[in-house]
Structure formats: C-alpha cells, structure tokens
Amino acid sequence: MTATWIGTALEQLRSNVTGANRKGNVGGLLARHLLSGDPRFNIEWDVNCNETWMHDVYDASNLACVAALAYTIHATGDGTYLADLENGLMRATTRDPAAAGHGTALHDIGVLLGLCIGAQLLRNRSESYAIWCLSVARQLAQTPSGRTDALTCYACHLCTKDPLAPTLDMQSPVESRAAFAWWFRLPSEISKAPHEQLTKVHESVVQDALSASLDRYPAHQSALIWSCIRNAVSDTTSDALRSPATVVHALRNFETAMKRWRWDSDKLQKPIRWPIRSEREVQDILWLILRPIFDDLEDEDTLPKFGHSTYRADFGIPSLGLLIEAKYARSAGDFKTIEKEVLQDLVPYLKTPERYSEVIVFIYDESSSVQNHDTTIRALRSLPGISEVLVVCRPSQLPLGS
Known part of the structure; x- marks a missing residue:
C-alpha cells in the first residue's frame, strides 16, 4: 500500500513539473536547476530560451524574462545572449528592492534565483549585479x-x-522542509549535514505529503518535494541493505577481490608489491572493504573492562550491534590457538549486549591449510554469539612468507 502511494505521489509531483516544461518558463527552469539533472526524474527538458523566444518574447525590462535567460545561459554555457542578459540586469539594478511589495517579481524565488545566477555569470564584468541581488535576497x-x-x-x-544558513522549523510548510533537505545535498554543504535532523525532515515530508493535495504545488516546489521523497526512500532502502548479512557478503568475496592484489614480477623496472605479513595488514584490508559501506565502523573499539583486563575488538559496527574479529594464521597449528583466543575473548566481547550482540570471525590463512578450515569453522560457529566464521587463503601470486 505504501509503495503504491509513493509511486502515485511521485507521479503527481512529476506531472506538476512537466506542466511547466515550456521554453522560458521560470518555474520549469528553476525545477530543472533544483533537480540538477537527476537521472531518476527521467524527463526531456524543453525549457531553454532559444532564438525564436528571444525574438518574440524577451523583454529586458521584464525580470522574469531576464531570469529565464540567465537559467538558460547557465545550463547551456552558450554566451550568445550575454549582452542581452547584462542589459536586463542593468535595468533591474535601477529598481529599489525596498519598494517592491509582496506579489512583485522580486518576491518570486524563481525570478530572484535566476537573477542571482545571471549576476554570477556577469561577475567578471561587474560586481554591482551580485551586490544588488544580495541586498534583495537578504531583505527576503x-x-x-x-x-x-x-x-x-x-x-x-x-x-x-x-551565505546565510537555513534554519529548520518542523512546523513550516512541507516545501520549506523539503528545501532544507535539498540544501544539504549541495556539494558545499553535504559534509555539514545534520543527519538526525534530516531523517526527521524526510519522515515528516513523506507523512505530510501523504495527506496533501499534491496537484496544488508549483513546479519548483514539486521538484523539491519529489527529490525529498525519492531520497527518503533511497536512504531507507540503503539502511535496510546495511545489515550483518551485508558484512558477510562483502567478506565472503575477499578471495575473489584479491585477484587484483599487487605482487609484480622482477621483470618490471619498478615492481609494486603489497605484502601481508601480519594481522595488522588484514585489518587494514577489512577497513578498506567495510568503511565505504558503514559510516559508523569503529577501528579497535575499546570494550568495558572485564575483571582486571581491557579488551579491544578489531572492528565494531554499533548500528548493527556487530563486532568483527580478524585473525592471521601463519601455519596449520595456529588454528587451534585461534579457537582458544576467540573462546577466551567471547565473554568480554558480548558483556554489553545493548551495544554488541554478535561477532563475525574472519581468518586469513597464510599457510593455505584448507584441511583445518572446516573443523575451526564448525567449532567457532557452535559458540553462542558468533553469527559467522569466514576463512580465506592468501592469493596465489603472493609468495609464501611474503
């Protein structure tokens, strides 16, 4: 039911945007700018001003026309009509922003953003356009x-x-909250994103859109809400895919991925060789595999003391309640030692079940003692708290004892 509604809502919002997909339409031009070529929207845009539009429609004294031309030049990179754009901005800057009342073109965010884009395009000619646009924006x-x-x-x-920083008001209109979420997807702002707040924003936009008449939203607001809902769905799906099973799947493909592990022959002038000599190198490889997937991956997470001893797990993923213990076997005899070490560490590892409730054991077998793998896997899997045991062999291109 929810999936059906989301599909219907997204289609209605998309219809609102396509209704403004006409040459020189400021709402359509702003919607395209906000979507930034998002391939998920899947539309053939027809909003750019062309030669016919310039001849029949363009009026340098009309702020909406000037804004539409600025959006077009920014999107196409074609400077043919830069002089016309500058003429329009020169006329605009003669106006007193303070005298512009609500309902005028200067209070239309689509027009204002177009003028700001135009001022940016003409910055190398004059700073006065950007200064005037900034005064209008700060007044708004x-x-x-x-x-x-x-x-x-x-x-x-x-x-x-x-620039100013947006403020979040969870009681503000749905389009304002969607714009807040859009802001933190800008390349300059994404690293500053307040993740907990954004999660609440996504949830609230989805919930409020559920009961709203979506056909009433203009193109640019529809684009913002569409983008917010799509990203909320994507983030939720992404969270669902990040699970202990994801970790197991990634680590189970360790041996296949090691096909590209470098150990060049002596024939090369400057051979590159990546030795794996100890548990530390194995931990480094696991970090490179898992960190791009799990933002909260903890390196050598210190656990609460157990008796007189302090314990550190190799890796912890708090969001999954999962610990990952990496082991290095140099010889067949090391497997017995590894079994004892894991058994000894297991109780302190799981002493705080509210944080960690299961363990994955990963063993790198330098000796390729495959005859011992099954025994160790069965023994460790029988222990409560251990969800999986994975044993991998060194790649054949690495000489033994490298």
Missing part, C-alpha cells in the same frame, strides 16, 4: 517568523562567499 531572508528559507540562503550563496 528577514521574515517575521525568524526562519530563513533554504532557497533564500541559496540566493545569498550565489552572490557571496559568506
């Missing part, structure tokens, strides 16, 4: 509620290196 940012909208912040961001 001063709202009675004290909340600064993300798109207004973006307008400032286009004009200056010191």
